[in-house]
Amino acid sequence: MMIDVKNLTITFQTKAGPVNAVKNIDFSVKDGECYGLVGESGSGKSTVLRALSGLNPDWTGDVHIAGEKQGRNRPKSFHKFVQMVFQDPYGSLHPRMTIDSALDEALAIHGLDNRSQRVERALYDVGLPVAFRFRYPHQLSGGQRQRVAIARALILEPKVLLLDEPTSALDVSVQAEILNLLRRLKTERGLTYVLVTHNLAVVGNMCDRVAVMRHGEIVEEATVDALRAGTPSEAYTRQLLLASQGYDRQAAREMIEL
Amino acid sequence: MTDKPLLEVEDLRVSFNTADGVFEAVRGVSFSMGREKLGIVGESGSGKSLTGRSILKLIPAAREVKAKRLNFDGIDLMNASTKQMRAIRGQRISLVMQDPKYSLNPVMTVGAQIEEALLTHTKVKRSEAKKRAIAMLEAVKIRDPERVYKAYPHEVSGGMGQRIMIAMMLIPDPDLMIADEPTSALDVTVQMQVLAILDDLVSERGMGLIFISHDLNLVASFCDRVIVMYGGRIVETLKASELHQARHPYTQGLLKALPQLEKPAGDLPVLTRDPAWMTETFS
Numbered sequence: 001m002m003i004d005v006k007n008l009t010i011t012f013q014t015k016a017g018p019v020n021a022v023k024n025i026d027f028s029v030k031d032g033e034c035y036g037l038v039g040e041s042g043s044g045k046s047t048v049l050r051a052l053s054g055l056n057p058d059w060t061g062d063v064h065i066a067g068e069k070q071g072r073n074r075p076k077s078f079h080k081f082v083q084m085v086f087q088d089p090y091g092s093l094h095p096r097m098t099i100d101s102a103l104d105e106a107l108a109i110h111g112l113d114n115r116s117q118r119v120e121r122a123l124y125d126v127g128l129p130v131a132f133r134f135r136y137p138h139q140l141s142g143g144q145r146q147r148v149a150i151a152r153a154l155i156l157e158p159k160v161l162l163l164d165e166p167t168s169a170l171d172v173s174v175q176a177e178i179l180n181l182l183r184r185l186k187t188e189r190g191l192t193y194v195l196v197t198h199n200l201a202v203v204g205n206m207c208d209r210v211a212v213m214r215h216g217e218i219v220e221e222a223t224v225d226a227l228r229a230g231t232p233s234e235a236y237t238r239q240l241l242l243a244s245q246g247y248d249r250q251a252a253r254e255m256i257e258l
Numbered sequence: 259m260t261d262k263p264l265l266e267v268e269d270l271r272v273s274f275n276t277a278d279g280v281f282e283a284v285r286g287v288s289f290s291m292g293r294e295k296l297g298i299v300g301e302s303g304s305g306k307s308l309t310g311r312s313i314l315k316l317i318p319a320a321r322e323v324k325a326k327r328l329n330f331d332g333i334d335l336m337n338a339s340t341k342q343m344r345a346i347r348g349q350r351i352s353l354v355m356q357d358p359k360y361s362l363n364p365v366m367t368v369g370a371q372i373e374e375a376l377l378t379h380t381k382v383k384r385s386e387a388k389k390r391a392i393a394m395l396e397a398v399k400i401r402d403p404e405r406v407y408k409a410y411p412h413e414v415s416g417g418m419g420q421r422i423m424i425a426m427m428l429i430p431d432p433d434l435m436i437a438d439e440p441t442s443a444l445d446v447t448v449q450m451q452v453l454a455i456l457d458d459l460v461s462e463r464g465m466g467l468i469f470i471s472h473d474l475n476l477v478a479s480f481c482d483r484v485i486v487m488y489g490g491r492i493v494e495t496l497k498a499s500e501l502h503q504a505r506h507p508y509t510q511g512l513l514k515a516l517p518q519l520e521k522p523a524g525d526l527p528v529l530t531r532d533p534a535w536m537t538e539t540f541s
Binding site: 040041142171172173175176177179180183198199200201202203204205206207224227228239240241243244245246247248249251252253255 | 301302416445446447448449450451453454457472474475476478479480511512515516517518519520521523524525526527528529
């Protein structure tokens, strides 16, 4: 198992008292697998991802990544092994840093050699012309920025990539390009993905297995083949499936507030 | 659909001044519609939102908004005065925007905002206005209208915020509603419920609806007719039920690029843009 999560609970302290964002969930992801986490807003899917990446230290439970037990604070070597790509390519790149310095910074932190070549190589790998190296994020389109964000994550040659809604801010035609890129990189480098999304069609295109989350719990774990066959066992999953297929007056009437 | 169109747009053009000279964002859009659900789809930058807003002449930063004809129910909007436009906006044509978080006034209660929409255009007593505001909240399927009436926008969920905005836009009983990505910020199940409300209201009130969206499948399943925009122009107009028989390579390319759950995982066909799409003429 590449990722093994047991009894993961994440609680936030708010003025109104503690909020259980994630309640005692278990899941595991095999080496080389793409595991989807779907759910509606507030279901806790992104919170799980942030806990896995070490961005959110307020969790309890057992998290093993590549067999190693993870604590609250992660060593530098962890971040070389696990990287994350965020939803909004406009917000996740520093506006005053060129693409070159954004990519180079990760290399400097981890003390890697041949930095210049690595930057060029990373741009090439995500299908960006080398001429983009000294541009600023605002000179790039949304899809190009998301490619930079992927290059920035991959430049450290991680084995696990955590993807938080990587295409939901993009147009359909650009989304297709980014999904194709992610699929190619996964095969070429034997990466393991955890993909958070609200879009079941993206899951169908990318993932092997999927966990459906609701109110901080995993209500169902299914293979994508089962989803495709339309045989999920939970009513909530069926409702999500139905709603993702477009508007249907009859279905909307029967929609239940679960 | 009645014989006389509700809205006629002919050769609509919107341009902006930029550092590199004049940029034409909408380049000769023509369509007419009755009391139906008309979808406008396109990717970002296609000019779909600008087309919707120019009907209300709500593009202050534009260098020029011009059209050979912009007729709404016998009124020439192109030559309407600011005063006439103010009477039309909200009252006869209303606009629902994408994100309730930014489009509702955070320091006014929900009830006061809905009443304001009514009181701006009609003379009614306050008590009557309150009654109608609560009835409207019920019409958009808000379960506890009395409570929501007194609530502030930050106290309600996104889906509820969007329904409140729809209530606000419906209370003056408009003839045409322009909805610009009204459900894009919502979860799929909430989206379905909001669409069902819009659907019922359109058929009950005989209202026209312009539904602007980037989501092809959603538009095809919800609207009667679909206009596909690319680079500020209409590349294709289709019956919604016939979207999947689209003829223009851009529409076809968009449809193919959509991931589908039913299809096996694998590379998605990527849209290749033909520069000719920007200049070709359409019959």
